[in-house]
Amino acid sequence: MSGMNQAPTHRFWLPNRGVLVQSIALGIAEFRTFYTLRAWLAGWFVRVLAQVAFFASIGLLLHSKDQVRYLLVGNAVALVCLEATVVVLTMAAERFQGTLELLATSPVGPVTVLLGRGLNWVLTGVVSSALTLTLLLLVFGQTLSVPGLLGCLPVLLLIGLTSHFYGSALGAITLRFPRVEWMVLNVGFMMPMTLSGVNVPVSFWPTPLAALAQVFPVTHGLAAIRTILSGGSMSHALGQAALEPMVGMGWLVIGALLYRRMVESSRRRGSLGLF
Amino acid sequence: MTDLAVEVRGLRRVYQARRGAPEARTALDGIDLDVVPGQIHGLLGPNGAGKTTLVKILSTVLLPTEGTARVLGYDVVEHRQDVRTRIGTVFGSERGLYARVSVRRNLLFWASLYGLSGRVGRHRTEQLIERVGLAERADDRVEELSKGMVQRVHLARGLIGDPRMVFLDEPTTGLDPVAALDFRALLGELLAEGRTFLLTTHDLDEAAALCAEVTVIDRGTLLMTSNVRDVGRRLAAPDRVDFDAEDNMVLEKLRGSGLVNGVSELDKPGRYRAEATSKESLTSVIRLLADEGITSLSTSPPTLEEVYLQLVGDRGMAV
Ligand SMILES: Nc1ncnc2c1ncn2[C@@H]1O[C@H](COP(=O)(O)OP(=O)(O)OP(=O)(O)O)[C@@H](O)[C@H]1O
Numbered sequence A: 001m002s003g004m005n006q007a008p009t010h011r012f013w014l015p016n017r018g019v020l021v022q023s024i025a026l027g028i029a030e031f032r033t034f035y036t037l038r039a040w041l042a043g044w045f046v047r048v049l050a051q052v053a054f055f056a057s058i059g060l061l062l063h064s065k066d067q068v069r070y071l072l073v074g075n076a077v078a079l080v081c082l083e084a085t086v087v088v089l090t091m092a093a094e095r096f097q098g099t100l101e102l103l104a105t106s107p108v109g110p111v112t113v114l115l116g117r118g119l120n121w122v123l124t125g126v127v128s129s130a131l132t133l134t135l136l137l138l139v140f141g142q143t144l145s146v147p148g149l150l151g152c153l154p155v156l157l158l159i160g161l162t163s164h165f166y167g168s169a170l171g172a173i174t175l176r177f178p179r180v181e182w183m184v185l186n187v188g189f190m191m192p193m194t195l196s197g198v199n200v201p202v203s204f205w206p207t208p209l210a211a212l213a214q215v216f217p218v219t220h221g222l223a224a225i226r227t228i229l230s231g232g233s234m235s236h237a238l239g240q241a242a243l244e245p246m247v248g249m250g251w252l253v254i255g256a257l258l259y260r261r262m263v264e265s266s267r268r269r270g271s272l273g274l275f
Numbered sequence B: 001m002t003d004l005a006v007e008v009r010g011l012r013r014v015y016q017a018r019r020g021a022p023e024a025r026t027a028l029d030g031i032d033l034d035v036v037p038g039q040i041h042g043l044l045g046p047n048g049a050g051k052t053t054l055v056k057i058l059s060t061v062l063l064p065t066e067g068t069a070r071v072l073g074y075d076v077v078e079h080r081q082d083v084r085t086r087i088g089t090v091f092g093s094e095r096g097l098y099a100r101v102s103v104r105r106n107l108l109f110w111a112s113l114y115g116l117s118g119r120v121g122r123h124r125t126e127q128l129i130e131r132v133g134l135a136e137r138a139d140d141r142v143e144e145l146s147k148g149m150v151q152r153v154h155l156a157r158g159l160i161g162d163p164r165m166v167f168l169d170e171p172t173t174g175l176d177p178v179a180a181l182d183f184r185a186l187l188g189e190l191l192a193e194g195r196t197f198l199l200t201t202h203d204l205d206e207a208a209a210l211c212a213e214v215t216v217i218d219r220g221t222l223l224m225t226s227n228v229r230d231v232g233r234r235l236a237a238p239d240r241v242d243f244d245a246e247d248n249m250v251l252e253k254l255r256g257s258g259l260v261n262g263v264s265e266l267d268k269p270g271r272y273r274a275e276a277t278s279k280e281s282l283t284s285v286i287r288l289l290a291d292e293g294i295t296s297l298s299t300s301p302p303t304l305e306e307v308y309l310q311l312v313g314d315r316g317m318a319v
């Protein structure tokens, strides 16, 4: 505590690596206070397995192995989005525990703050999706290849990050309108769940909705994963997967602008520290 | 540019009516305040006076409705980023920490927000843990700590960016006397490092012991700013004399003399306090008492507590 040092200059768009590392560490430490490995396996993981198996079994009713596969892959991949969008609740908790006003008035820029919240959910989401996908493909007697599954991992990560940015943008809205976080989370998650090709192909929807689906997380990444798992062309899959982070960046920009707006209007109203 | 650590001019803050709060509330109504660098400035006032509101404006959590405020020369609205990198804030409540994770994890995270990551962040974290005396409890979850310990974590968090200006909102509320003393000693050390503090408190002894200057506000307006040593002189109230008396005759004589506003018994039986009507009559009161053979007398200027009570008025729980 010798010289009075100067904190780094504020950069609106540039994320600060040190903060991201510490955010993940903090998120994991919090996560571990309510989940041990066993509790996670017995609680959350069994729940999501059952959920995906339920949807896949609709395919069984239709006596279609292809339907089973379609539903299984779609719902297993949707898990990473489900978990990553939990960041909405993380942001609400931030306000609830009084850390939001300290975060919002710390020297780092909003993008760093937004990126950092709840990144741990992206990691656990990828694990949930990948494990569920592998296990259930085996259980339902579907073909699968190790290289195919490995190829899905980076795409799952992309979907997770995109969903994280999407969830952060939703979370920013809850900063201004607290107490609606559950509704925002549920509606927010239902959009990709319905439109993004999880249970029915995007092309099933009328053109405006199909167009809307393009800007939601999961749509492009899931398409890429379907291509990869069906042994389609690598360049085709890459082209599809590349769209996912573009959607993510869009939501990040929207989230950062919304967050700044919400913080500024809360400072004016005096509701930054309220919940 | 000014050399003041805090310079507040005509500051007003109105909380607009909204759902759940049907009436607009003026929390600050034209406050002026100067805080000289390198000292602890006390901010006193009853519940709802506007102290927290002022601290929140100065720490850029809240926007002012009118008026200006500068911290270390930077305007809190125009140059909020310059303010944020140079200040530390400690709000005295349970909130503001990640309760489920360890002290160390909390501090490492906040260090990163102030640009201290990797080795530097770890070093600063350990230094502060040591400094606030939590070395043994650094791996405990914050929710497992006692109130006094949590308060120290808050202080450590507030100091993580090595701020030149620190805002402390009731940092010792809920601490036991020993913990409060420790806290004060620590503040003394931090002061010696050239930091400036704005401290809100309800503890007048604490303010008298720590602060070089105090400001009293009530209902959003400034009642007084004064050097703590001279605070008694600020009071228009006459000086008083304390004395021992065995019989009531002396008391009657005093009361009838027209020299005193009143005579009251103090905590100790047989000890009384006479309030002289003026500085001049004080001399006559002392002469009168001496003539009655009373020698155990002492005079004193009003304490901060008395000044405060007179300023704020004795309105008890009414806010
Ligand atoms: N966010 C808010 N919204 C509406 N009114 C508020 C808000 N915060 C404070 N007030 C009101 O502003 C006034 C000043 O409150 P403030 O918290 O600044 O007082 P204080 O001096 O810190 O009091 P205490 O000693 O009890 O902490 C009070 O009437 C309070 O009800």
Ligand SMILES: [Mg+2]
Pocket: B051, B052, B053, B169
């Ligand atoms: Mg207060």
